[in-house]
Structures are given as structure tokens and as C-alpha cells.
Amino acid sequence: MPVRTARPIALSAADRVRLKKMAYGHKTEHRLRVRAQVVLHAARGRSNARITRETGLHLDTVRRWRGRFAETGLPGLKDRQRCGRPASFTPLQATEVKALACRLPAESGVPLSRWSCPELAREAAEQGIAPFVSASTVRRWLAQDALKPWQHRSWIFITDPDFRTKAARVLDLYARTWQGERLGDDEYVISADEKTSIQARCRCHPTLAPGKARAMRVNHTYRRGGALAYLAAYDVHEARVLGRTEERTGIGPFMNLVTQVMSQEPYASAKRVFWIVDNGSSHRGKKAADRLTRAFPNAVMVHTPVHASWLNQIEIYFAVVQRKVVTPNDFTDLTEVRDRLRAFEDCYNATAQPFQWKFTTSDLDDLLARLDRRTADHPEESSVVPAA
Incomplete structure (x- = not known):
């Protein structure tokens, strides 16, 4: 050879x-x-x-x-291309699983509120889509179309007939405009509301500080030390917060907040101070606006539309308070809660910058136009807006 x-x-x-x-x-x-x-x-x-x-x-x-x-x-x-193992599932099976994920579980008779990948895999096998499919395979299929059926978002119907008018007034004030005219240097915009039922939960065992490879640990068992309401007024353009705590909410506690703000400068001598509030019982309707004007003639109450508290910037501040002050809740008593909130106000006012509010009246018109088109295409549906 x-x-x-x-x-x-x-x-x-x-x-x-x-x-x-x-x-x-x-x-x-x-x-x-x-x-x-x-x-x-x-x-x-x-x-x-x-x-x-x-x-x-x-x-x-x-x-x-x-x-x-x-x-x-x-x-x-380099390695040559190989045919590899034959596909275990057909494109039709993957499509049917995606279609199943895009239906509510109740439509398939499954007693669930939302799908998860293991439950989708189990349901696909029960419906005969595939003899067996793993949860990881389902997850990979859903990722191809960015489907996440285990998540959900809320929305609400627009019930306020003057939604556009009221929302536009609030957005114009954020842009320092009122009835088509620019606000002067001696005019201010205040966003106000109440954060109810802040509890004092005294943990039965001391909270452990974070350590190496260990998160902060808070004991689940606690003793209730009562609850209070936190009322705050946020100067939209100056990024300044003035707040107070009360035993409960109501007309009296809200007027106490108004008095606290309007009795000090620069608001006491201002030409106008606009108070943006939602439709809570403490400041609802024309009676509340008249009551505010009688007490302080330079104060003007402006209501957000019904179910539109997301237009009130004080809610952003309350979210910061919830994240940085209240959670996790570990207070000895209500006095400690009051002291912490007061100290946080001072800390916040020392470094705060106005919120970068980007939603304008133009964006509002675009949103309402999209909702109108959707209603025209689906007459059985009413206009909706996303819940903040």
C-alpha cells in the first residue's frame, strides 16, 4: 500500500x-x-x-x-455546519402556546388569575398541543415575542366629563401658565394631599443592619403603636415641601395645613397661590374652593379630574416618603414617626430639585385622540386611561 x-x-x-x-x-x-x-x-x-x-x-x-x-x-x-438534532416542536405548536398565553386562564376553564410558564406548559399538554413541553421551553417561546402573561397593568375609565379641561388647567400651571397668561414671580403653585394611615409598627426583635452577603433583616412580628395621617404641600417650582401630621384626615386637618403654608412667606404676601388637589373628601367640590378663598383671598383651589391623582405631583413625593422613610416600617411609637417625617422634610428640602414633569397639554391631546380612535374602532369599549 x-x-x-x-x-x-x-x-x-x-x-x-x-x-x-x-x-x-x-x-x-x-x-x-x-x-x-x-x-x-x-x-x-x-x-x-x-x-x-x-x-x-x-x-x-x-x-x-x-x-x-x-x-x-x-x-x-472552524467547525462545519451540522444538521443537528431534529426539532422537538413544530412552529405551529409554539404559536399555539403563544396564543394560549394571550388568553385569560378563565377562558380555558383554569382557576387562575394569571398564567405562569409552568402552568402554561401543563395546560398545553392537557389541551393536546404537545405531549410534553418544559417550562423553560415555554419561557423561551414567549421571550421571542416579549410576552409576559404573569404581569398586569391597571387602567380606569374616564368618568369625568370635563377631563380635558381640568387636566389642561393642571398641566398649564406646571408650565407656569394660567388662562393663557404667564405666571408672575409672585405667583406660586402648590400640590397638596394627604397620606393616610402611616402606622407605627414596633418589631418584636431588633432590626439587623446589612452585613456581608446579607440584606437588612426585619422581624415579621410587630406590635401596633397606632397610626397617623401625613399632610403635605409641595411647591412645584421651588421643590419645597411643607408638611404636618394629624391624628386623622378631614376638612379641619387640611385647613390646618393650608394655614401653616399660607401664614409664612413668600405665600402670605403672594399675588396668587394655586392649590392643586384631588377630589378627596377633605377638599372636594366648589364648597372646598370657596372655603379656601374665604380663609385666604389670594389662594385658588384647582381640582384634578376624577380618578386622575397621577396628575398631582405630591403623589411623587409621597412615593419617595413611602420608599425611603416608611418602608420597612419599624417605629417604636408615633412620636418617632413624626420626628422621622419632620427630619426627612428638612433633608429633602436641602437637596431637592423640581420634578422633571414632561407630560404636557400636547401629550394630553395625543392621548385623548388615541383613546377616541380606539373607541371608534371598538364602540363597545369606553375611553380608558392608564392608572398611575
């Missing part, structure tokens, strides 16, 4: 540089490093048998990579 002759290898300067990087690079895959070393040995005129002894590879392996490089160059050192 004739002896097979080793194929000669001639390298260009560029190929030699790239092969050396592959053969001795620290981040090169082992298989590519070995193949590059075989080619470099072959380029020095060494036989396949000698390369086998020096590299410890099998003779057929040396012959294979030497031959592939001789035929196609550097691309020949």
Missing part, C-alpha cells in the same frame, strides 16, 4: 500572525489552539507522524486539520 504524502503548507505573513495568536492566545478556545498549532508545525515542513508525537494528537486528527487548511485556509479550521 502506498504511503500517503503529507500536504505541503505555505503561510502568508498575515496567516502566520493570526495562527500564532490562535495558538498562544489566552482566550482562544482549546480546540482552535490545537488546530492552529498543527498548521504551524506543518508550515515548518514537519511530517504528520512527527506532529503527532509532539502534540499528542491522533494521526488522523493531524491529517484532517492539515488537509482542511491546505484546501480552504483559515476558514477550514
Whole structure:
């Protein structure tokens, strides 16, 4: 039997540089490093048998990579495309699972409020879509179309017939405009509301501070120390908060907040101070507006639309208070709650900047136009807005 002759290898300067990087690079895959070393040995005129002894590879392996490089160059050192294992599921099965995820569980008779991947996989098997499918496979299919059926968002119907007019007034004030005219330097915009039922929960065991590889630990068991209401007024353009605590909410506590704000400068001598409030019982309707004006003639009450507290910037501040002051709730008594809220006000006012409010009347008109188009396309649906 004739002896097979080793194929000669001639390298260009560029190929030699790239092969050396592959053969001795620290981040090169082992298989590519070995193949590059075989080619470099072959380029020095060494036989396949000698390369086998020096590299410890099998003779057929040396012959294979030497031959592939001789035929196609550097691309020949890569793995060839393989057909791989046949697909376990058809595109139709994947589509049917996605369609199932886009239906409410109740439509399939499943006693769930929302789908999860394991439950979708189980339901797909019960409906005969596939004999068996894993939760990870379902998760991969849903990720292709960014489907997350386990999440939900709330929305509400627009019930206020003057929604656009009321919302536009609030948005104009945020832009320092009232009835088409710019506000003066001696006119201010206040956003006010109440945060109810802030409890004092005294934990039965001390809270543990964070440690190495350990989050802060708060004991679940607590003793109730009562609750209070936190009323706050936020100067929209000055980023200043004035607040107070009361035992409960109501007309009296709200007017106490108004008096606290309007009795100090610059609001006491201001030309006008606009108070943006929602439709809570403490400041609802024309009676509340008249009561405010009688007490302070330079104060003007402006109501947000019904179910539109998301237009009131004080809610953003209350979210900050909830996240940074109240949660996790661990207070000895209500006095500690009051002291913490008062201290946080001072800290906040020292560094606060006005909120970057970007929702304008133009955005409002675009939103209402989209809702009108949706209502026209689906007459059975009413206009809706997202709940904040």
C-alpha cells in the first residue's frame, strides 16, 4: 500500500500572525489552539507522524486539520455546519402556546388569575398541543415575542366629563401658565394631599443592619403603636415641601395645613397661590374652593379630574416618603414617626430639585385622540386611561 504524502503548507505573513495568536492566545478556545498549532508545525515542513508525537494528537486528527487548511485556509479550521438534532416542536405548536398565553386562564376553564410558564406548559399538554413541553421551553417561546402573561397593568375609565379641561388647567400651571397668561414671580403653585394611615409598627426583635452577603433583616412580628395621617404641600417650582401630621384626615386637618403654608412667606404676601388637589373628601367640590378663598383671598383651589391623582405631583413625593422613610416600617411609637417625617422634610428640602414633569397639554391631546380612535374602532369599549 502506498504511503500517503503529507500536504505541503505555505503561510502568508498575515496567516502566520493570526495562527500564532490562535495558538498562544489566552482566550482562544482549546480546540482552535490545537488546530492552529498543527498548521504551524506543518508550515515548518514537519511530517504528520512527527506532529503527532509532539502534540499528542491522533494521526488522523493531524491529517484532517492539515488537509482542511491546505484546501480552504483559515476558514477550514472552524467547525462545519451540522444538521443537528431534529426539532422537538413544530412552529405551529409554539404559536399555539403563544396564543394560549394571550388568553385569560378563565377562558380555558383554569382557576387562575394569571398564567405562569409552568402552568402554561401543563395546560398545553392537557389541551393536546404537545405531549410534553418544559417550562423553560415555554419561557423561551414567549421571550421571542416579549410576552409576559404573569404581569398586569391597571387602567380606569374616564368618568369625568370635563377631563380635558381640568387636566389642561393642571398641566398649564406646571408650565407656569394660567388662562393663557404667564405666571408672575409672585405667583406660586402648590400640590397638596394627604397620606393616610402611616402606622407605627414596633418589631418584636431588633432590626439587623446589612452585613456581608446579607440584606437588612426585619422581624415579621410587630406590635401596633397606632397610626397617623401625613399632610403635605409641595411647591412645584421651588421643590419645597411643607408638611404636618394629624391624628386623622378631614376638612379641619387640611385647613390646618393650608394655614401653616399660607401664614409664612413668600405665600402670605403672594399675588396668587394655586392649590392643586384631588377630589378627596377633605377638599372636594366648589364648597372646598370657596372655603379656601374665604380663609385666604389670594389662594385658588384647582381640582384634578376624577380618578386622575397621577396628575398631582405630591403623589411623587409621597412615593419617595413611602420608599425611603416608611418602608420597612419599624417605629417604636408615633412620636418617632413624626420626628422621622419632620427630619426627612428638612433633608429633602436641602437637596431637592423640581420634578422633571414632561407630560404636557400636547401629550394630553395625543392621548385623548388615541383613546377616541380606539373607541371608534371598538364602540363597545369606553375611553380608558392608564392608572398611575
